[in-house]
Amino acid sequence: MSNTKEFKPTDWGSPEMQARTRRRYRRDRNFKAMGVSAVLLAALFLFLLIGKIARDGAMGFLQTSIDIDVTFSEEILGDPRAMSAEAFEDHVRQANMIRLLDEALTTEFPEVTSRRDRRSLIRMISGGAREQLRTMVLETPAIVGSTRTVRLLAADDIDQLRKGKIDAAEEEANRKVKDKELAWYRKLDEEGRVSLNFHTRFFTSGDSRDPELAGIWGATMGSALTLVVTLFIAFPVGVLTAIYLEEFAPQNRLTDIIEININNLAAVPSIVFGLLGLAVFLGVMHLPRSAPVVGGLTLALMTLPTIIISARASIKAVPPSIRDAARGLGASPMQVVFHHVVPLAMPGILTGTIIGMAQALGETAPLLMIGMVAFIVDIPGGFTDAATALPVQIFLWADSPERAFVEKTSAAILVLLTFLIAMNGLAIWLRQKFERQW
Amino acid sequence: MLDMATKVDPMTDSRTPKMAAKDVNVFYGDNHAVKGISLDLYRDEVTSLIGPSGCGKSTFLRCLNRMNDTVATCRVEGNITLDGDDIYDPKIDVVQLRARVGMVFQKPNPFPKSIYDNIAYGPRIHGLARERTDLDEIVAVSLEKAGLWNEVKDRLDSPGTALSGGQQQRLCIARAIAVNPEVILMDEPCSALDPIATAKVEALIDELKGRYAIIIVTHSMQQAARISQKTAFFHMGDLVEHGDTTQIFTSPKQERTRDYITGRFG
Numbered sequence: 036m037s038n039t040k041e042f043k044p045t046d047w048g049s050p051e052m053q054a055r056t057r058r059r060y061r062r063d064r065n066f067k068a069m070g071v072s073a074v075l076l077a078a079l080f081l082f083l084l085i086g087k088i089a090r091d092g093a094m095g096f097l098q099t100s101i102d103i104d105v106t107f108s109e110e111i112l113g114d115p116r117a118m119s120a121e122a123f124e125d126h127v128r129q130a131n132m133i134r135l136l137d138e139a140l141t142t143e144f145p146e147v148t149s150r151r152d153r154r155s156l157i158r159m160i161s162g163g164a165r166e167q168l169r170t171m172v173l174e175t176p177a178i179v180g181s182t183r184t185v186r187l188l189a190a191d192d193i194d195q196l197r198k199g200k201i202d203a204a205e206e207e208a209n210r211k212v213k214d215k216e217l218a219w220y221r222k223l224d225e226e227g228r229v230s231l232n233f234h235t236r237f238f239t240s241g242d243s244r245d246p247e248l249a250g251i252w253g254a255t256m257g258s259a260l261t262l263v264v265t266l267f268i269a270f271p272v273g274v275l276t277a278i279y280l281e282e283f284a285p286q287n288r289l290t291d292i293i294e295i296n297i298n299n300l301a302a303v304p305s306i307v308f309g310l311l312g313l314a315v316f317l318g319v320m321h322l323p324r325s326a327p328v329v330g331g332l333t334l335a336l337m338t339l340p341t342i343i344i345s346a347r348a349s350i351k352a353v354p355p356s357i358r359d360a361a362r363g364l365g366a367s368p369m370q371v372v373f374h375h376v377v378p379l380a381m382p383g384i385l386t387g388t389i390i391g392m393a394q395a396l397g398e399t400a401p402l403l404m405i406g407m408v409a410f411i412v413d414i415p416g417g418f419t420d421a422a423t424a425l426p427v428q429i430f431l432w433a434d435s436p437e438r439a440f441v442e443k444t445s446a447a448i449l450v451l452l453t454f455l456i457a458m459n460g461l462a463i464w465l466r467q468k469f470e471r472q473w
Numbered sequence: 474m475l476d477m478a479t480k481v482d483p484m485t486d487s488r489t490p491k492m493a494a495k496d497v498n499v500f501y502g503d504n505h506a507v508k509g510i511s512l513d514l515y516r517d518e519v520t521s522l523i524g525p526s527g528c529g530k531s532t533f534l535r536c537l538n539r540m541n542d543t544v545a546t547c548r549v550e551g552n553i554t555l556d557g558d559d560i561y562d563p564k565i566d567v568v569q570l571r572a573r574v575g576m577v578f579q580k581p582n583p584f585p586k587s588i589y590d591n592i593a594y595g596p597r598i599h600g601l602a603r604e605r606t607d608l609d610e611i612v613a614v615s616l617e618k619a620g621l622w623n624e625v626k627d628r629l630d631s632p633g634t635a636l637s638g639g640q641q642q643r644l645c646i647a648r649a650i651a652v653n654p655e656v657i658l659m660d661e662p663c664s665a666l667d668p669i670a671t672a673k674v675e676a677l678i679d680e681l682k683g684r685y686a687i688i689i690v691t692h693s694m695q696q697a698a699r700i701s702q703k704t705a706f707f708h709m710g711d712l713v714e715h716g717d718t719t720q721i722f723t724s725p726k727q728e729r730t731r732d733y734i735t736g737r738f739g
Contacts, residue, residue: 354582357584357585359576359578359582360582360648361594362540363538363571363575363576363577363649364572365568365571366594366598370598374598379585
């Protein structure tokens with residue numbers, strides 16, 4: 036028995052103790068309530084953001100069309116039976132499609148006679164109607180001489196009117212659609228010629244100055260080509276760097292400096308990478324401007340630190356006992372790494388890579404610097420074609436004065452978000468598929 | 474066909490040591506972990522290395538197959554031979570050395586692969602089996618020698634990590650056996666196992682004795698007494714005493730040994 040002083044017996048039932056217990060419970064409750072409200076607040080903001088974009092964007096996938104009875108007159112288009120196919124094609128290409136449209140609208144609105152009004156009338160139809168009519172004639176020359184009801188895209192203002200974005204009650208001077216046009220529109224609408232349809236063109240065409248003709252396919256292709264370059268550079272370089280630093284590099288000052296700098300690079304603002312890309316790839320190497328290859332290289336530089344850091348973390352997470360086991364059996368350092376460590380680290384490496392890719396997909400600033408911000412109508416077909424990317428397209432549209440681009444912008448954001456969510460979903464799926472127990 | 478038994482070699486008869494350490498010093502940076510140890514290890518024998526934690530016994534064990542090579546700060550001095558050849562000679566291929574001197578670790582560490590692939594990995598990287606049937610046989614024989622065959626023969630494709638702890642450790646022993654080693658190093662192979670699994674592993678070590686030189690680090694003096702013929706007592710990096718197990722445990726010559734085995738310190 037020791038002769039030290041004995042403790043007093045603790046009275047767990049005393050009022051003080053009970054108050055202490057109550058206080059502890061209250062703190063627990065308060066902390067939980069704070070946590071829940073933080074989550075709810077975050078969820079609310081996310082809901083508002085997505086909700087707003089979805090509401091605006093949903094309309095971007097729809098487009099107003101007007102059904103017009105068009106007479107494909109021989110006088111304007113030429114007679115396909117009277118001339119060779121080539122001659123007919125030439126003739127059609129040079130034919131004045133506006134006249135065709137003008138005549139069709141005159142039949143519809145015989146009361147409109149003044150030149151000016153007829154011009155306004157034609158402007159209710161999208162400028163793309165000419166190309167649409169020409170394509171119809173070229174595809175089926177037999178159409179010449181007949182009258183068909185053709186569904187033509189409405190101009191963006193009429194589209195906005197149909198969607199309720201332009202208020203008819205507004206004073207005429209402040210309204211994009213004037214009273215006369217409103218009357219014509221109402222007449223067409225009463226005849227059931229105005230309709231709102233799913234806008235496939237939005238997914239198949241490139242950029243345009245006319246909102247109703249603009250699409251995201253060009254930007255999507257640009258993004259895809261850019262990401263291919265990014266992936267093919269950043270993934271092997273990043274993973275090999277991570278493997279070397281983690282498994283082979285000697286622990287010395289140089290390695291420490293490299294490590295610190297990689298971590299710093301991850302925090303460098305992306306526009307700096309854009310400046311670097313501009314200086315090196317365009318300035319020194321003279322690669323083509325606005326090209327996915329340059330965008331891809333620049334984004335690869337930006338993505339590298341993300342991939343290296345996540346790959347190193349997952350390589351580090353492989354238990355050392357696995358390395359010991361393989362080494363103890365006589366596996367060479369290479370065999371240890373490629374037979375055991377890398378396969379076990381793969382889910383983490385892939386997750387990091389996909390998240391890096393998703394980052395690259397959403398990146399705008401560096402692409403602005405290397406000229407991928409140009410207005411490009413053609414769909415890029417290769418790595419050196421001029422192209423733009425989805426986020427840059429969103430940026431361009433958000434900057435456009437036409438009202439109809441607001442919904443196009445939101446629709447494009449929705450498409451971009453869909454891609455990002457799909458990529459992150461893929462990352463989660465890969466992680467779960469390859470996750471192993473040890 | 475594949476004969477797993479050790480080849481008869483004049484160099485490896487029981488009177489010449491299989492491995493010999495002469496004046497081995499190990500440093501971790503400035504820390505002198507193993508101090509001038511000389512120890513002969515014979516085939517046909519199980520040698521136990523005992524001593525309190527941090528006494529350098531695991532460090533010494535890891536010198537015997539150069540597992541310490543991967544520790545950047547570790548420096549080994551002195552001379553360790555396997556069949557008379559210096560294993561720290563630059564001409565020695567460390568990959569081959571580790572195939573000849575196998576190792577079983579403290580924590581069972583099967584690869585997260587099938588039982589079959591766990592065993593087959595070593596023979597595959599060393600090219601020990603030319604055909605699939607050879608490999609099948611190596612796997613079967615190794616598992617049989619490790620006393621695991623009857624428990625796993627119907628589920629060779631299931632993951633090695635799904636086995637119980639004791640089975641995993643025997644799987645690791647089978648994996649070491651599969652590359653046909655001459656020496657097996659065991660670093661506290663039973664410290665993570667329950668008494669029943671420990672008994673099975675001890676029985677297995679007893680059975681393997683004679684075919685391989687076995688060197689085992691253990692914290693259990695009962696275990697050392699049960700399974701080993703030779704015992705070496707380490708303390709603070711020194712090899713205090715070594716000799717026949719019965720002698721060490723019944724009439725130790727050094728006071729430190731006596732204190733340790735009677736539980737007065739450590």
